[in-house]
Amino acid sequence: MTEISYRIPQQRVLRTALPGPRSQELAVRRKAAVAAGVGSTAPVYTADADGGVIVDVDGNALIDLAAGIAVTSVGASHPKVIAAIKDQAERFTHTCFMVAPYEGYIEVAEQLAALTPGDHEKRSVLFNSGAEAVENAIKVARLATGRPAVVAFDHAYHGRTNLTMALTAKSMPYKQNFGPFAPEVYRMPMSYPFRDGGQDGASAAREAITRIEKQIGATSVAAIIIEPIQGEGGFIVPAPGFLPALADWARANGVVFIADEVQTGFARTGDWFACAHEGVVPDIITMAKGIAGGMPLSAITGRADLLDAVHPGGLGGTYGGNPVACAAALAAIDAIREHDLNARARRIGEIALTRFRALAQQVPAIGEVRGRGAMLALEFVRPGGTEPDAALTAAIAARCLEQGVLTLTCGTFGNVIRLLPPLVIGEDLLNEALDVLCTAIGDLTA
Known part of the structure; x- marks a missing residue:
């Protein structure tokens, strides 16, 4: 790794009992x-x-050892990120891409097309948070397929908005007393080798797929959404073969396979995205956290035919793809490469x-x-x-x-x-x- 010049000595110092x-x-x-x-x-x-x-x-x-929950992967104040933020902020902090667009948004989308798995034609949309990215990935999948059902998994975490709470498995503190939740969300068993007797990935996938087919019906399923390594649920690494089998079934049945890489993305697992470790190419990938060196930014990147199926104005948001956040993202991506x-x-x-x-x-x-x-x-x-x-x-x-x-x-x-x-x-x-x-x-x- 190339050297970084730090403002703060990289050492542990305790001057008071904690909290001081x-x-x-x-x-x-x-x-x-x-x-x-x-x-x-x-x-x-x-x-x-x-x-x-x-x-x-x-x-x-x-x-x-937290990095703001996997956000400041390049450090909390990387020189390149700080310089990019300052430069952009001195020019303009906001116009709204939906009103007066700017190059930085396009540059981030181009980078995401190059970095995410697969060599197919891709499109991207930028938002503010991981939950927003997940919500919009589901919107795209439902519109593009004309189907209502979404499959999520045990131990999953996808956010704190109403739809993403429905997708999230754990009740306390995320869902307790916040319902009712968005409908047509179905939960399937996750491959959890420590707690499922070491079941191999192919067998675990067959169990989940059988339940999908029996309880929902493949022709009703718009999307499968899954974290390649589950985050809040316990950093659960599914058995090898589980993710590829689900992706293959989804592809064969016209189901949109969404990889939620909000926490796993941008070099966290040793590759740009965790699904690449098993050669899985998602139809849509959701991103946030490590994307912009600490600035609020999220994105979905996916097959061009899926994202272009949405009518103009159907995707967006006032702050989505803020120019300062886009500048930070480009600098953070550059830093990941450099180091x-x-x-x-x-x-x-x-x-x-x-x-x-x-x-x-x-x-x-x-x-x-x-x-x-x-x-x-x-x-x-x-x-x-x-x-x-x-x-x-x-x-x-x-x-x-x-x-x-x-x-x-x-x-x-x-x-x-x-x-x-x-x-x-x-x-x-x-x-x-x-x-x-x-x-x-x-x-x-x-």
């Missing part, structure tokens, strides 16, 4: 002003961030998985170590079985935070530690963070 006094003051102000329904992983408040480090308002420097962050993600995976697999041999509470590239997970269970241990998982994450390492939890059962470090994180800093995590696991399972 300034963060505690902000927590009081927050309680009086911010809705209680907005949660935060950490009780510390950010003042600055760069590379693999977040500095809080009390001067503590934390090692970042070869696909290779860097693979290297992060090698380092972490080697350590975690060795640790799992000594710690029965680690049910499974899994992941690909820099999208990594440890699933914790009661020793001797597969019963989830959410309390241990939360305690490990809390201990890491006390020691200045920011991690995330996830999973349908709340029992997974997930790691999403910035892809530019240095190996010394990464290993220091892993030292803290492995020590916390050892101490809390002794």
Whole structure:
């Protein structure tokens, strides 16, 4: 990886207990002003961030293993991204592409056509959030096929809007008391090797396909939507062959196959997109998070015949493809190429998985170590079985935070530690963070 000049020293520094006094003051102000329904992983408040480090308002420097949930893959303030934002903001911040269009939007669409799997003719539309991208992918599929039904999967997460909540599997906190939800969404079993007895991908796909055909009927299905590696559901990596079998069935039955790569995209798994690992070419791919170096931007890219089937004005939004966000995206894509962050993600995976697999041999509470590239997970269970241990998982994450390492939890059962470090994180800093995590696991399972 080519060197990056950082503004902030890439080291962990603890000046106060966490949260420090300034963060505690902000927590009081927050309680009086911010809705209680907005949660935060950490009780510390950010003042600055760069590379693999977040500095809080009390001067503590934390090692970042979250990257804003896989957003700041090129670092929180990559020089190229910052320069592009400044340059664009000095010229214009908004005209609305639907009113007075601009070149940056077109350039991003051209890049997405080149980067996404498949050499077919493609079209793109830009939005603001992952949920918007998913909603619009479903809109396109339903219009293009004239069919109503959408198939999603156990443990899936696709967003917090009404339709995407319907697609999302986990009730609390995402769906509890927010219904009724959008209709014609059907849930099928996911390949989850740790919890389905190690069922192979082809068998798991046959089970899902049989249920689709029996419970819905292939001619009623507009789309299958699936995360190639599930995110909030627990970083579940399906067994090899599961995704290709679903994609083949969809193609044979005129069903639109949508790969939700909001979290897995843009080098996170060691390739530009996770579906490429098994040679899957989706009809539509949804993107966000790592696309623009921290700026709000999302996209759908898909077969030209599908997206061009929509009437003019049927897709869009006031802020979709904002010019500053587009400039940031072009710079972030350039940075991924310059630093070869696909290779860097693979290297992060090698380092972490080697350590975690060795640790799992000594710690029965680690049910499974899994992941690909820099999208990594440890699933914790009661020793001797597969019963989830959410309390241990939360305690490990809390201990890491006390020691200045920011991690995330996830999973349908709340029992997974997930790691999403910035892809530019240095190996010394990464290993220091892993030292803290492995020590916390050892101490809390002794």
